[in-house]
Amino acid sequence: MATPTDLNEQYKNDYFHSRFVHDPRRALVWPEVVRYIQGRYIPAGARVLDVGAGYCDFINYVDAKERHAVDLFERVSEYAAPGVTTHVGSCTDLSRFAADSFEVAFASNLLEHLTREDTFATLREVKRVLVPNGRLILLQPNFTYCAPTYFDDFTHVQIFTHNGLRDLLEMAGFPLFEMQPRFLPVNMKSTLKYTPPFLPLIVRTYLQLPWRPRAGQMLHVATNRK
Numbered sequence: 001m002a003t004p005t006d007l008n009e010q011y012k013n014d015y016f017h018s019r020f021v022h023d024p025r026r027a028l029v030w031p032e033v034v035r036y037i038q039g040r041y042i043p044a045g046a047r048v049l050d051v052g053a054g055y056c057d058f059i060n061y062v063d064a065k066e067r068h069a070v071d072l073f074e075r076v077s078e079y080a081a082p083g084v085t086t087h088v089g090s091c092t093d094l095s096r097f098a099a100d101s102f103e104v105a106f107a108s109n110l111l112e113h114l115t116r117e118d119t120f121a122t123l124r125e126v127k128r129v130l131v132p133n134g135r136l137i138l139l140q141p142n143f144t145y146c147a148p149t150y151f152d153d154f155t156h157v158q159i160f161t162h163n164g165l166r167d168l169l170e171m172a173g174f175p176l177f178e179m180q181p182r183f184l185p186v187n188m189k190s191t192l193k194y195t196p197p198f199l200p201l202i203v204r205t206y207l208q209l210p211w212r213p214r215a216g217q218m219l220h221v222a223t224n225r226k
Helices: 004-017 026-041 114-127 142-153 162-171 200-205
Strands: 047-051 065-070 083-088 100-110 130-141 176-184 217-223
Touching: 026 130, 026 176, 026 200, 047 114, 100 114, 100 200, 114 130, 114 162, 130 142, 130 162, 142 176, 162 176, 162 217, 176 200
Parallel strands: 047 065, 047 100, 065 083, 100 130
Antiparallel strands: 130 217, 176 217
């Protein structure tokens, strides 16, 4: 009979082969997303930490003094670009990093997979490793705009709206710098049945729109208050 530990290990590895499979189209989309985020929210020469990095879709394209990726995914190093330092471990324990190690911490589609207790632990650790006034950048599904499909991912255990996430971050000592309730579609699986020509240009143009159709993900940029 499988123990809870056995089942957790199986879930941790099998999730990347079922729900969160590698999609080569990410290499067309994420450089444009990073271009947008980098130009607005990541200072030159920053040290950047990607928390829950997965396939390193974000951190691979960031221009930074240091780039670090943390994830439970044991094969995370296979997807990291040269110059990205990978670490296999939990987002709730960043003790491998000293205090004030980073100017920017980023997480994409992470908090909705965590329990409330693990969310608080993660935010405490991120606060510790960020310098004062450092940036926390979160890309999350926004329940306000994607409620019908939110629980199609069976690993979602928490609900976040843009207002709820803002309140959580402020309570945790991360006052809001900027919020975009509609930033991107929730995932390519639901929006891209095929790869359209000139996909990077489409993404770049989409991010410049004043109103973004079918956008179900939000972007929060907060400041580390110490």
